[in-house]
Amino acid sequence: MNRPSRIVLIGASAGGVAALTDLTAGLPKDFPAPVLLVLHIGAHRSNLQELLQRRCPLDVATARHGELPRAGTVRVAPPDEHMVLVGGHIELTRSAKENHTRPAIDPLFRSAALEFGAQAIGVVLTGTLDDGTAGLQAIKAVGGTAVVQDPADAAEPGMPASALRHVRVDHCVALAAMPALLASLAGRSVDSAAAVPGNGTGAAQELAAMSPARQRLFHEQQLMLGLGNFVEHLRAIGRPSMFTCPECQGALWELDDVAPRRLRCHTGHAFTDRSLQQAVSEGADEALWAALRALQEKESLMAHRAAEHRDSDPLESARLAAAARSAGRQARALRQLLHRPSPPDE
Incomplete structure (x- = not known):
């Protein structure tokens, strides 16, 4: 199966059910890219798939482990599992929570940045706190596109407002304008030199050939997936802090040169200051x-x-x-x- 030329990643939290329903309902039947959605649902049973199916003209389903993203499909992260992209496939994992939640937005966005580079289009919708900000930063760091719902239009402005403060966002629009914008962006070709297909679990010898931005993403992805030497990964991106992880009580490391401040532990948990x-x-x-x-x-x-x-x-x-x-x-x-x-x- 051919690799899609673009991919759309959408994250939402509080107020996200209505926002995602309206957004996907407005997408055209011939939408030219896969759409992957993360809603902060925790471990609770979710009927988001059924709600979206009622109005969305695309093929909507809960994501399956190992599935290949296909144009014209919408895939939803299941309860209590992160959805990431590894080796061109969707991977579902119960790895450590990020920003005190699973599924979380940042792991999907970060993996898409590694896998699709400039072909990735990240979208942050309504929600509190700031999950999705670091993920949008990752997408922008590799030449991708950042889209944010106008905070004045969001049921909860916290997440889009955080993204606007900390990311050089390409488009900030009301929800009603977003389906047409995403269709336009997904249909545009991307410079193949800027879109560097990667593998979130790439061989160590490839690391030196990566840009500094991709190296950081690689180390964070490895920590999240529990691969490689966790001490080496942490040392490459941060330094020990005085705090302990509230999830596992391990030592937290503060990541270097990031805003808002973020911290990680060696088991994979990740936090912003607010989370x-x-x-x-x-x-x-x-x-x-x-x-x-x-x-x-x-x-x-x-x-x-x-x-x-x-x-x-x-x-x-x-x-x-x-x-x-x-x-x-x-x-x-x-x-x-x-x-x-x-x-x-x-």
């Missing part, structure tokens, strides 16, 4: 509730043992009762803290 803040906040919240549970159990256990010793050992009973009261005071103080509304900026 790391969200993950750490959730971890802290879980730890506080666990502490409350432990204090309440301590209070109950000490009170029960104090009652058991009341007649046989009054001194021990008094000591245990005091410990129970102390644990109760701590538990009540912690519960008041947990029940307090969060500040608006959180």
